[in-house]
Amino acid sequence: xNRLFPxxxxxxxxxLVAGCASKEAVKKxxxxxxxxHKGYSFKxxxxxxxxxxxxxxxxxxxxxTLRKVEDMEVTATLLRGANDEVAEGQTYVxxxxxxxxxxxxxxxxPKAVITPGDRLAFRIKYMVPGAAGxxxxxxxxxxxxxxxxxxxxxxxxSE
Numbered sequence: 001x002n003r004l005f006p007x008x009x010x011x012x013x014x015x016l017v018a019g020c021a022s023k024e025a026v027k028k029x030x031x032x033x034x035x036x037h038k039g040y041s042f043k044x045x046x047x048x049x050x051x052x053x054x055x056x057x058x059x060x061x062x063x064x065t066l067r068k069v070e071d072m073e074v075t076a077t078l079l080r081g082a083n084d085e086v087a088e089g090q091t092y093v094x095x096x097x098x099x100x101x102x103x104x105x106x107x108x109x110p111k112a113v114i115t116p117g118d119r120l121a122f123r124i125k126y127m128v129p130g131a132a133g134x135x136x137x138x139x140x141x142x143x144x145x146x147x148x149x150x151x152x153x154x155x156x157x158s159e
Contacts, residue, residue, distance in 0.1 A: 030060050030102075035147025041065045041138050042124055048144070054110040057089060061124065062102040069126040069136075070096040074105045078112050078144060079119040087112035096129075118144035 030036055033045035046059030057076045063069050072093040078086040089107035097103060121141045128136055141150045 028060060028104075030062065033059060035142065037122075037140055037142065037147070037149055038064070039138050039140055041069070041136070044122060044124070044140075046147075048114060048120075050114075051108075054087065054108055055112045055114060056106065056108050057120075058104075058106050060102055060104055061093075061097075063097040063099055066099060066128055068096050068098050068129055070129060071127050072097070072103075073125040074107060075123045075125075076107055076109065077121045077123075078109050078114070079121055079141070080115070080117070086118070114144045116145055119150060120144040 028045075030043060030045035033047050035047065036043070036045040041064065043062040043064050044059060045061075046057055049056040049058060055078075061072070061074065073090065074093065075088065075090045077088045080086050087109035089109045091105050091107040093103050093105060119141050120143075122139065124138045126136055126138075128134070142148060143150055
């Protein structure tokens with residue numbers, strides 16, 4: 001019995017950890033975020049959380065067009081003035097999202113302070129299965145204070 005207990009405990013812990021890693025466990029609904037944007041391939045919603053040494057960008061993205069996307073990379077860049085880069089943060093979402101599925105993302109803009117007139121540029125890079133190795137990207141630039149789209153989103157591809 002003493003040898004069986006560690007195995008049972010290890011199995012229970014693995015079950016708990018696997019359940020926590022599910023992409024289906026989205027933290028919030030898009031409507032609960034203060035900023036939202038609907039692009040061609042993705043809906044994104046986010047909030048900015050000031051920290052002691054920068055700003056966290058916490059959000060949600062939903063695949064709204066494509067049958068399936070994989071290996072997403074989310075980048076947010078804080079721009080000031082004539083496109084001067086103040087800070088940039090990046091995160092990766094491994095796995096895939098089918099049409100209609102959502103996932104959370106969190107990234108950090110180190111040493112950033114949001115001021116009036118700043119812009120937040122989002123870039124979501126992703127793979128589309130069966131697209132001959134192309135990397136696709138969705139881009140949108142928003143007012144960092146209000147979340148209003150300044151430059152509409154556009155889609156690009158590269159090999």
